[in-house]
Amino acid sequence: MYVHLSWYLALSAILFTVGVVGVIIKRNIISMFMCIELMLNAVNLTFVAFSSSFRDVTGQLFVFIVMTVAAAEAAVGLGIIIAIFRNRESLDVDEANILRL
Amino acid sequence: MNLSLALQIQNVSPDVNLLLILPELIVCTAGVIVMMVDAFARPRQRWMTGGLALVGLVAAMAASFWMWSGWAGPREAFHGMIVLDELRLGFTFIALLVSALTVLVSMVWVEGENLPAGEFHSLLLFATSGMMLMASGGDLVIIFLGLEILSIATYVMAGFRRTDLRSNESSLKYFILGSFSSAFLLYGIALVYGATATRTGLAGTTNIAEIANRLDVSLYPPLLFAGAAMMLVGFGFKIATAPFHVWTPDVYEGAPTPVTAFMAAGPKAAGFASFLRVFVFGFPFVATVASVQGQIHAAWLGALVVLAIITMTIGNVGAIVQNNVKRMLAYSSIAHAGYALVGFVAAGATGDPVFKSEALSSVAFYMLTYAVMNLGAFAVVTLIARSGDRRTDFEDYNGIGFQSPGLAFTLSLFMLSLLGLPLTAGFMGKIMVFRAALNAGYYSLVVIAVLNTAISAYYYLRLIIVMFFRERTTSWSAPRVPASVIVVLIITVLGVFYLGLFPNRVLDAFKTRPPAVMATR
Amino acid sequence: MTRFDLRDYLPVLLMFVVAAGFAVTNILLTQLVGQRKQTRTKLMPYECGKDPVGSARERFSVKFYLIAMIFILFDIEVIFLVPWAVVFKTLAGPEYGLRNLVYTEMMVFVILLLAGYIYVVKKGAFDWGERARHEAEAEARALEDLRKKELAARRAA
Numbered sequence: 001m002y003v004h005l006s007w008y009l010a011l012s013a014i015l016f017t018v019g020v021v022g023v024i025i026k027r028n029i030i031s032m033f034m035c036i037e038l039m040l041n042a043v044n045l046t047f048v049a050f051s052s053s054f055r056d057v058t059g060q061l062f063v064f065i066v067m068t069v070a071a072a073e074a075a076v077g078l079g080i081i082i083a084i085f086r087n088r089e090s091l092d093v094d095e096a097n098i099l100r101l
Numbered sequence: 102m103n104l105s106l107a108l109q110i111q112n113v114s115p116d117v118n119l120l121l122i123l124p125e126l127i128v129c130t131a132g133v134i135v136m137m138v139d140a141f142a143r144p145r146q147r148w149m150t151g152g153l154a155l156v157g158l159v160a161a162m163a164a165s166f167w168m169w170s171g172w173a174g175p176r177e178a179f180h181g182m183i184v185l186d187e188l189r190l191g192f193t194f195i196a197l198l199v200s201a202l203t204v205l206v207s208m209v210w211v212e213g214e215n216l217p218a219g220e221f222h223s224l225l226l227f228a229t230s231g232m233m234l235m236a237s238g239g240d241l242v243i244i245f246l247g248l249e250i251l252s253i254a255t256y257v258m259a260g261f262r263r264t265d266l267r268s269n270e271s272s273l274k275y276f277i278l279g280s281f282s283s284a285f286l287l288y289g290i291a292l293v294y295g296a297t298a299t300r301t302g303l304a305g306t307t308n309i310a311e312i313a314n315r316l317d318v319s320l321y322p323p324l325l326f327a328g329a330a331m332m333l334v335g336f337g338f339k340i341a342t343a344p345f346h347v348w349t350p351d352v353y354e355g356a357p358t359p360v361t362a363f364m365a366a367g368p369k370a371a372g373f374a375s376f377l378r379v380f381v382f383g384f385p386f387v388a389t390v391a392s393v394q395g396q397i398h399a400a401w402l403g404a405l406v407v408l409a410i411i412t413m414t415i416g417n418v419g420a421i422v423q424n425n426v427k428r429m430l431a432y433s434s435i436a437h438a439g440y441a442l443v444g445f446v447a448a449g450a451t452g453d454p455v456f457k458s459e460a461l462s463s464v465a466f467y468m469l470t471y472a473v474m475n476l477g478a479f480a481v482v483t484l485i486a487r488s489g490d491r492r493t494d495f496e497d498y499n500g501i502g503f504q505s506p507g508l509a510f511t512l513s514l515f516m517l518s519l520l521g522l523p524l525t526a527g528f529m530g531k532i533m534v535f536r537a538a539l540n541a542g543y544y545s546l547v548v549i550a551v552l553n554t555a556i557s558a559y560y561y562l563r564l565i566i567v568m569f570f571r572e573r574t575t576s577w578s579a580p581r582v583p584a585s586v587i588v589v590l591i592i593t594v595l596g597v598f599y600l601g602l603f604p605n606r607v608l609d610a611f612k613t614r615p616p617a618v619m620a621t622r
Numbered sequence: 623m624t625r626f627d628l629r630d631y632l633p634v635l636l637m638f639v640v641a642a643g644f645a646v647t648n649i650l651l652t653q654l655v656g657q658r659k660q661t662r663t664k665l666m667p668y669e670c671g672k673d674p675v676g677s678a679r680e681r682f683s684v685k686f687y688l689i690a691m692i693f694i695l696f697d698i699e700v701i702f703l704v705p706w707a708v709v710f711k712t713l714a715g716p717e718y719g720l721r722n723l724v725y726t727e728m729m730v731f732v733i734l735l736l737a738g739y740i741y742v743v744k745k746g747a748f749d750w751g752e753r754a755r756h757e758a759e760a761e762a763r764a765l766e767d768l769r770k771k772e773l774a775a776r777r778a779a
Contacts, residue, residue: 009295016288023281032277039284046291056304059294062242064701066287069249071698073280075691076253080260080276082687084269115723133737140744 008049015042040070118178124161131157132226139219147218151208154222158201181308184239191465191611192236192374199367200229202476207359209583228254232371241290241307244375259356271355278348286335292328296321309383316394340372343411353431362479365434366472386452413439413553420560441467444534447541460537462611470530477593478515484580500573513565518597520561526600
C-alpha cells in the first residue's frame, strides 16, 4: 500500500504540535519531559518519511543520532528530576518558584 | 538491501582527515582521561583533574594555533561535515579560552564546596568539545550533535550543587527549555532536509554549503521557510534573544557562579558560531530578491533586525530593576546578545566578501571581548558570594570599595568595559559591530543600539556606586583570593586593556585571509 | 523479488535453539552445582527487589533509578552497532577495501563505551554490597515482626 509523503508530514506536524502544547500547558515535570520526547519523535518521523521518499540514508542516519541524543537527554533529565524530588518531594513546576521569573 | 546500499555509497572515499579535527580530538581525549583519573584516583588526588583539564585545553589551543599559522585556505573534511575557515578558528579559540578560564576559576571553588572535581572538569571538557564542534560543523548533523554535547553537559553543570534547591531549579529550567528549543531546531533541520530535494531528483541534504546551492531549485520552497523559521527559534533560545530569553535570568541566578560565568560566555559564543554558519552561509545574500533564495534571505534578515532591537531593549530595561548581581548580569548578557546580533545582521546583509568578512570577524571579536570581561566579572562575583553562593544581592556589595579595593576596582573595570567605556575591550567590540552595521546601511539599528548602551550605564554604574559610596551596615571580611583566581583576574584585566587598545591583531586573525600560497606568490 | 525459501530462515531457527539451550543449561547447572542457603530475604515473595507488602508510595532506593538510567544509555548505544554490522561486510570487501578503517572506528567507539562502563563501576553504581544487603534484611525482619503482630492480634480477637 502506498501512502503519500504529505500524510506522514501532516502526522508528524500534529505530533510535534501536541508535544509543544503539552510542554506549555502541563504542570508536571515528567509529563513535560514526555512531551519533549514526543516532539523529538515527531521529528524522527519527518526524517524517516523524507528519507524513505527520497530513497536516501541521510535522514535515517539523523534518526539514529536523534535517538541516542534523546536517550542521553532522558538520562540527564531523569537525574535532574530525581535530584529535585529528593530535595522537595514534589514534581509540580508551579512549586519550582524560588527563582522568580 | 545490499544493492540499494551499494548504490548509495558507491562514490565513497572515506574523506578522513584527523588533523582537521585535532583540537576537538585533544579536548575529547582529555575529557576521557580526566574521567578515568577521577574514577581511579583516591579522593585526595582529585585536585589533579583541574590541572589535567588545563593541559588538555592548552594543547588544543596550540593545535588550533598550528592550524591557523599553517593556513592554506579554507578546507573541509569528512565530506563537508567539518570545515576549516576563519569563522571556525576564531570561535574555537573563544571556546578554549572560556573553558580554560572557567577551570582556573573553579579549581579551588569546587574543592571548597565539596563537589566532585573530576566530574566537573570532565563535563566542562566535553561541553568545550561540543562548542568546538558547533563552530567547526559544516553539516547540520555535526552542529546538532555539538549543540547537544554542549547542552547535556551544561544541564548537569547547572545543577551541580545537588543539595541546593536553587541549583536544582536552575538545572531543571535549563533542561526543559533547552531540550524544548533543541526539538525546534531539529524540526527545522528535518524540514530543510526535506525541502532541499530538487526538481531534478536529487535527495535532500543537510550540508550547509549544499543547502545554499539548492535554495532556488528546491522542490518544496514553503518548507524551506518553515524550516528556517524553526531553526531561528531554536538558535534564538540557545543564545537567549528576546522573545526566547525568559529562562536566562532564572538559570543564571540559580546555577553555581563559575558555571554561570561559563554559560554566559561559552555556549552563547558557540550558539553564535553555528547560528552565523547556518544563516549567513546556508541562506546567503543574493542580489535578485525575487528568487526563493532572495525571499528567504530578506525574511530571516528582517526577523533578525527585529530580534536584535527587542533583545537589546528587553535586556537593558530588565537589568535596571534587578537587585541581584547575577540576575543583573544575566539581563546584561541578553543585552549583549542583542549587540552581537547587530553585527550578525551586518554580516548577513552584504554580499561583498570584504564587508562580510569584516562583519563576521566583528561578531567573533565581540564574543571574545564579552567572554573576557564577563568571566572576569563573574570571577569576582564568585569570590564575594563565598561558599553556597549566598551573597549575590546588591546589598552584599555595599561599601566594600575601600575595604577590598583590589576586588572592587577590578569589578568596576569590568563593569565599565561591559558598559563600553573607551580604552576598554567592550568599547572596541561595540565600535566594530556598529561599524559593520553602518557599512551595511543599518543606521537606525545602530542608533537604537547606542541609545541602549546609554540605558545600560544606569545599572553598570549603579554597582560601582553601591560598592564605593554606600554605607555598609553589616561586617565585611575580605574573601581569600586563591592563586588560580588571581591568574584569571590578571589575564582578564590585561585582556580588557589589550583588546581595547590594540584590537587590530586579533581582528585580523579573525578575518578571512587569502590562502597562504597566494600571498607568497 | 527473491523467491520465498524456508531454508533462508535456518539461522533464525539455530538462534532459537542456542538461546533455549543456553537458558536450560544454566538452570540445570545452578540446580546441580549451586549451593542453597535459605535466608529470610530469599524466601520472601519476589517483587523486583521491593517489599511485597506495605505502602506502594514509599521511597525507592535511588539505586534503581541509577541502574535504569545506565541501562538506557548503554542500551541505546547498540543501535550504532547494528548498521555497522550490516554494512561491514560490504565495506570490508575488495570493492571498497575499507576494512581497517571501518573496524578501527567501531573499536574506538566500543573502547569509549568501555571507558564509560569502567567509570560507572568505579563510581560504585552497581555496588549493592554489604550495606544494601543489611538494609534489605532489616526490612525483611521488620516485615516478619509486623506479620507476627498481626497474627497475634487476630488470635487475640
